[in-house]
Amino acid sequence: MEKLIEELKGLQHLNILSIPIKGMSSLERFLSFNLFRCCTQALELSDFGVKVFNVLCLENMEHLETLEFLNCGSMKEIKMEKLHPWVFSSTNYTSRFQTLSTVRIFECNKLRDMTWLILAPNLSYIGIFGCKKMEEILSERKLDAVTGVIGISYPKPFLKLETLHLFRLPKLKSIYWNALPFPRMKLIHIFGCRGLKKLPLNSDSAKGNLLTIEGSKHWWARVEWENEATQYAFLPSFKPLASFKPA
Incomplete structure (x- = not known):
């Protein structure tokens, strides 16, 4: 990584950069160069040995569109801790992850939630794969801490969001605790999430959308709905994954 960084520093007209990074020390070194923070559009963080990762270390990556965490087996938490002592004003706060549109998490087996995603208002794709201890996507308890990070209510x-892929998350119980509007959602794909019995949907959640919900028939039969109106509203949306065994 050090050799690569030195070579990249010599590229005076670097405009776009997509790069995989292994380890926290390499990431810190990478982020110390303003050119890389400004040019990087895609970042893959793999095999990180840290137990806690502060996602706000990435907040100054001005053009980051895609972020992936891969095989970070030691990582138990992705936290949101301010790196600077000042408190953001509620009148001028703007999310530092405005450009982030795609997040993928692969085989991070100690992570229990992805609450930090609340800081990325323009996400169009979320994919979480093979995270054995993932219990919640957004944690109600942890979201209270967001007020302390940004100075306003979350x-x-x-x-x-247009696409949500949740694959082999056996302990997942919640995406969000209340119904949400999904004005742009096109696809919700659920497989191997046997503990997920409720979706954050009501009869108004996806009005006007051609939403598809993919999953096993066995899982779909166990979904608990807010009311019958919601259940009937989404019956036409379901597309069974016939080739898969029951989740």
Whole structure:
């Protein structure tokens, strides 16, 4: 990584950069160069040995569109801890992850939630795969801490989300604790999430959308709905994954 960083520093007209990084020390070194923070559009963080990762160390990556965590087996938490002592004003706060549109998490087996996603208001794709201890996507308890990070109450999540992939998360119980509006959602794909019995939907959640919900028939039969109106509203949306065994 050190050799690569030195070579990249010599590229005076670097405009776009997509790069995989292994380890926290390499990431810190990478982020110490303003050119890389400004040019990087895609970042893959793999095999990190840290137990706690502060996602706000990435807040100054001005053009980051895609972020992936891969095989971070030691990582128990992705926290949101301010790196600077000042408190953001509620009148001028703007999310530092405005450009982030795609997040993928692979085989991070100690992570229990992804509450930090609340800081990325323009997400269009979320994919979480093979995280054995994932219990919640957004934690109600942890969201209270967001007020301390941004100085205002947390915003409504996932307003621009189009695709949600949740794959082999056996302990997942909740995406969000209340119904949410999904004005742009096109696909919800659920497989191997046997503990997920409720979806954050009501009869108004996806009005006007051609939403598809993919999952096993066995899982779909166990979904608990807010009311019959919601259940009937989403019956036409379901597409069974016939080739898979029951979740």
